[in-house]
Amino acid sequence: MDAVVARRGATTPTVIDVPRPEPGPGEALVRTLRVGVDGTDREVLAGTHGGFPDDEDYLILGHEAVGVVVDPNGTSLTAGDIVVPTVRRLPATGTNDYFERGQADMAPPSMCRERGIDGAHGFMAEYFTSPAETLVEIPESLAPLGFLVEPVSISEKAIEHASASRSAFDWQPESALVLGNGPLGLVTLAMLDGYDRTYCVGRRDRPDPTIDIIERLGATYVDSRETPVESFPTVHEPADFVYEATGHAKHAIETVAALAPGGVGALLGVPESWAFEVDGGDFHKDMVMNNKALVGSVNSSAAHFRAAADRLTGFPTWFTEALVTDVVGVEAAAEAFANDERTIKTAVEFDTL
Ligand code: NAP
Ligand code: BGC
Ligand code: ZN
DSSP: OEEEEEETTOSSOEEEEOOOOOOOTTEEEEEEEEEEEOHHHHHHHHTSSOBOOTTOSEEEOOSEEEEEEEEOTTSSOOTTOEEEEOSEEOOTTOOOHHHHTTOGGGSOGGGOEEETTBEEOOSOBSEEEEEGGGEEEOOGGGGGGGGGHHHHHHHHHHHHHHHHHTTTSOOOOOEEEEEOOSHHHHHHHHHOTTOSEEEEEEOOOSSOHHHHHHHHTTOEEEETTTSOGGGHHHHSOOEEEEEEOSOOTHHHHHHHHHEEEEEEEEEOOOOOOOOOOOOHHHHHHHHHHTTOEEEEOOOOOHHHHHHHHHHHHHSOHHHHHHHEEEEEEGGGHHHHHOOOTTOSEEEEEOOOO
């Protein structure tokens, strides 16, 4: 079967022929429909994040998948179920407390593998197998957009954790600032419907399709070249919630400066090492004297996937149509990983229902 892979030493994906997987005990066989691409996939290809399975010279890419069960193999699933796989799996060292408690999303990197990202093959192939408990059922009507469930689930978790950090007092957020106009930033902006005022930071000139989406969502576009994130409160207003989805390491520090007293920032980006100067005293004092919180968040659980499927159903059609700029066949898979300014969210299609 065809599989889209990253090879050691190569920075563009290749399509290779690999054996169709056989489901093991407790696993179902899934026929892949579509697999989305995000910034993490490009980081994996660039060699700055994740890693190959042990003793293999390639990694099957893809962690944002939707497929249809073709062989339930004695599990609770039924042939024809539409499913979205979660990403994290046990490490080579075997089980640990995080997996035992059903909280793989809270495991540190050394205590898990991530399919398509770190140490385990992903889903960008005609078929994949996965333990039944890692396959989240979604309605058939969501199948064409099912590859968006995983990225939306990332924000379900981050927003849940950020809100939980403010649950000890009567937090009444009104303004939210999203850093990053990539697919993660844009889906998050679309999720922030409880806020009176929303803003989204990019570094693009108009006309630009992401700026069009930002404005159609009712948010204000902020160009970080004109308004650095730390100046955001004086140019606009301090934000009750900041969601960082740029992977720009300075934004982790600037998030705190952009927050209103009692606000919370969620950090999602996965930057490379970058040393720069920070006034640690100001940063520390600002956090303390203004009761600010900063939450890092990675990955998501099956419960977040279920919340994401509900959320997707509520997105306006114009939004998902504008967000998904390309769905390409496997022969054109490399195009789905390209990162030009016309491209927002892309997916590789292996089959249709
Ligand atoms: P992406 O497609 O690379 O999007 C990042 C966006 O941020 C781009 O649109 C980029 O603008 C913008 N940006 C970068 N630096 C900026 C700056 N200094 N000022 C203004 N805008 C800036 O990635 P994504 O898929 O949306 O994901 C965003 C980040 O989250 C990535 O680092 C990814 O690895 C991470 N991520 C984390 C998780 C998690 O579980 N924590 C899950 C998914 C993704 P241009 O396009 O104009 O360059
Ligand atoms: C994936 C997560 C993963 C994270 C870190 C993200 O792009 O969506 O599932 O945990 O990267 O590798
Ligand atoms: Zn991802």
